[in-house]
Amino acid sequence: MENNNPLSPHIQIYKWHISSLVSIVTRITGIINILAITLICFWFTFLLLGENNYQIIKLFLNSFFGKFIALGITWSFSFQVLSEIRHLIMDLGYGFEIKTTNITGIIVIIFSFILTILIYSLGRQFL
């Protein structure tokens, strides 16, 4: 017999905390990174097709929207890398105390922005 009783509310009511936030953002940035890598592959393919295309891409990346995309991808990548390092440490069985997870979670969030600025400004040097 099928149970027609209602399902109690779940994600609608459950409070977020640092670890769950980092976890969901890791998933989202993972998906963004796959799209970003695809985009970069297209970019390289374009480059192979001639110099004109290079100018178009350069124009795009220097526009406000292009810079926003570049920064976004850099942040997404930074967050993913840092979060996965946190995961690697956890896979070794360390850092599971609530206090430690909160600290490492905050470190991931803050350093993702610092790493973004570092990578982006370093990249700008070569332009």
Place this chain on the structure above:
Amino acid sequence: MVQINLPENSKVKKGHYYKDKTGSKNIRKINVYRWDPSSGENPRIDTYEVDMDNCPSKVLDVLNKIKNEIDPSLSYRKSCAHGVCGSCAMNMDGKNGLACTTSHADINGDIDIFPLPHLKVKKDLIGDLDGLYKQYESIEPWLKNNSKDKNDEIYQSQKDREKLDGAYECIMCACCSTSCPSYWWNGDKYLGPAVLLQAYRWIIDSRDEDRKERLEKVADELKLYRCHTILNCTNACPKGLNPAKAIAEIKKMLATT
């Protein structure tokens, strides 16, 4: 499967409002999830104004007060009222815990009380835990030792006994499992933190001779590896245990043996 929205029959509606009749100046609003199986209606949120001057310190006391003085139709599970039995597990202020050990003073603003998340509701704050108990049975939570005679004592060193600390204290209140998003989406296959902590408890028991079989049984893409270290479980556990670490230890054992 990930299903963010609640099914149509589970959408929560606004319910009754019970105004305070005591004339107290120290009033708190308590929002409680209600569902009556005989009504055929959707669940609703009833709001009670409770006189906090004459109410003991825990959320369970608030519920008792509502049931005794305002609305006797309210249903919830309770037994020991001392954080030992695990009956009064529910979602308070967006976090799972035992109503009998959660102080209402620690909650800011109105107190929202829901049943444990993502369970079939039986009535009001009572969720259906049959699935979880079946999964618990599936890991065979008893000592397996065939080499010794039934009358022989099985010795365990103090050091081996200490390994069980942090695992044997579990009261199976289901706060952790029902806080886990992975368990929400794959609760039919993923064992969930509560059951995996118990699986771990029997795997590391030095007296148990079934370690290898237990590990093989739990080593499954869905049963074990749906844990993505979201850590809702460890944050929810009212006994201060760490199911996430136990799951990580099982994964480690599987990777190294």
